[in-house]
Amino acid sequence: MTNQPAVGKIKTEESRLLVFLQYFLPISFTIAMAGIIIWIISLIWLSRKLHDTPSASVGISIVAIPVFGILLWVFWYVFLGIIRNRPEDEEGA
Amino acid sequence: MKSDPESADIEAPLLDPIVKTTKDFYVTVAILMAFIAWGAWAYLYQFRHGLGVTGLNQPVSWGFYVTNFVFFIGISHAGTLISAILRICKAEWRRPITRMAEVITVMVLAIGAGNILVDLGRPDRLLNVFWYGRYQSPLLWDATSISAYFTASTVYLWLPLIPDIAILRDKVTRWHWFYRFLAIGWQGTPKQKRALNRGITVMSIIVIPIAVSVHTVVSFVFSMTLQPMWHSTIFGPYFVVGAIFSGIAALIIAMLIIRRIYRLEHYLKPVHFHHLGTLLLVMTLVWTYFTFAEYLTGFYGSEPEEMKVFWAKFNGPYAPYFWSMVLCNFVIPIALLSYRQTAIIARTLGASISICVGMWLERFIIVVPTLANPRLPYGAGSYIPTWVEWGETAGCFALFILFYVLFTKVFPIISIWEIREGREGLEEMNARARDYLPDGMISEDLTAARRSAALRKGTAL
Numbered sequence: 001m002t003n004q005p006a007v008g009k010i011k012t013e014e015s016r017l018l019v020f021l022q023y024f025l026p027i028s029f030t031i032a033m034a035g036i037i038i039w040i041i042s043l044i045w046l047s048r049k050l051h052d053t054p055s056a057s058v059g060i061s062i063v064a065i066p067v068f069g070i071l072l073w074v075f076w077y078v079f080l081g082i083i084r085n086r087p088e089d090e091e092g093a
Numbered sequence: 094m095k096s097d098p099e100s101a102d103i104e105a106p107l108l109d110p111i112v113k114t115t116k117d118f119y120v121t122v123a124i125l126m127a128f129i130a131w132g133a134w135a136y137l138y139q140f141r142h143g144l145g146v147t148g149l150n151q152p153v154s155w156g157f158y159v160t161n162f163v164f165f166i167g168i169s170h171a172g173t174l175i176s177a178i179l180r181i182c183k184a185e186w187r188r189p190i191t192r193m194a195e196v197i198t199v200m201v202l203a204i205g206a207g208n209i210l211v212d213l214g215r216p217d218r219l220l221n222v223f224w225y226g227r228y229q230s231p232l233l234w235d236a237t238s239i240s241a242y243f244t245a246s247t248v249y250l251w252l253p254l255i256p257d258i259a260i261l262r263d264k265v266t267r268w269h270w271f272y273r274f275l276a277i278g279w280q281g282t283p284k285q286k287r288a289l290n291r292g293i294t295v296m297s298i299i300v301i302p303i304a305v306s307v308h309t310v311v312s313f314v315f316s317m318t319l320q321p322m323w324h325s326t327i328f329g330p331y332f333v334v335g336a337i338f339s340g341i342a343a344l345i346i347a348m349l350i351i352r353r354i355y356r357l358e359h360y361l362k363p364v365h366f367h368h369l370g371t372l373l374l375v376m377t378l379v380w381t382y383f384t385f386a387e388y389l390t391g392f393y394g395s396e397p398e399e400m401k402v403f404w405a406k407f408n409g410p411y412a413p414y415f416w417s418m419v420l421c422n423f424v425i426p427i428a429l430l431s432y433r434q435t436a437i438i439a440r441t442l443g444a445s446i447s448i449c450v451g452m453w454l455e456r457f458i459i460v461v462p463t464l465a466n467p468r469l470p471y472g473a474g475s476y477i478p479t480w481v482e483w484g485e486t487a488g489c490f491a492l493f494i495l496f497y498v499l500f501t502k503v504f505p506i507i508s509i510w511e512i513r514e515g516r517e518g519l520e521e522m523n524a525r526a527r528d529y530l531p532d533g534m535i536s537e538d539l540t541a542a543r544r545s546a547a548l549r550k551g552t553a554l
Contacts, residue, residue, distance in 0.1 A: 081288020
């Protein structure tokens, strides 16, 4: 019985560490999506610099960037929806 | 989602591949590793000696690698279109199939894109796409759309996997921390379910136009050129139809192998093969219609450069491949799938294998004959693949199968929570079925209607 508070504290610290690590999932995903969006924008900039029909780049980016944005939004929405609404005792059964 | 001792018994076969490892698994991995080693050796040989060790030449600068690229990207439509469309349509029979289809998509996209890396010769040239890409080129449209599709498919695979990862976290002792990490605290609370279901619904909707755009853009790599028999407006939808066609066939083969190896006959029933076989039959006819329209248009126009390629396919050096394609994609599937009252699984498997072979041949027939008979005044060329290309092709297929096998060892290949949801949602299904029928068609409704009519008239029922 005297060990229970120590065990409970370890479990809480372990859970906090786990949640901290779990946030790396959406953060890594955000970095990847941001990288792709920055790449697309850089191609538009390059085509304007070279006077290389920038309209094609702009046209495609109008479709492509929102798609990646939506994927990012879905990822974060589901991740936060799950992690913020979990019960206190994560282990459950 | 409830779990009781009875459902634990029923679901045990779904967890068996993860908790138990048989000798067959190690033998399978060893065989696949041997083929992968052959492919890796072939690639290293090519890397050291250059693309000259392949059959690629001028004018045939695209061969096996581009064929494999288009083939694998085509198969990726299995996941999206089977899983996403059936989910949106609330087709209940999709439940044991969706995970298998989604895994196929993610795996083959990576391998398909890898074939382009191999085709480059010098892999560092890939960096030019990032530093100096031009959106005027369909190749860059390809890079963008495949990136979007790969990302979307990965998210679409992971979201429905979360509840199953939580089940593994709670039931399986091996890799507990790994499952606990990926489960992100899933406990199936109402708010968590709402967030997940909304995410899955959005992904189901968005992944369909992305998938259609991917294979349309892959076709643009060919149709935006002026090469004979490539410069065709029908290529976009033709490629999409071919992709769905080969995707369904690949999925059926995967289902049958998984069913046999992991003894999942109670989950993958003849009715699933019947429905997929029907889809396959429909796609056979649609593909044949597109192929007929494509070749008839070229033949009727009789442009000299187009006719060189046309006759090369019909009765020239590529005739054996062309007519084998017709046999595999039309004759055999129609013969096997038109009558499915007996041996439904065997017939569906036979048709699927035939279609996978036929669709690979179709990609080959599109890529190589046109390059061998170019529009510009080069001499006609030829293409004979070397052991390097055969090795890398074998390595690609083996790598795909290995990834798939490893996935089944780590995650459930049939969605446990969706099966539970289906079992617990029978009332909801019943209510939905009633909605589809005209009022008064259900016998209980008729009985109730007659009873209330009798009461009004004061007569007996």
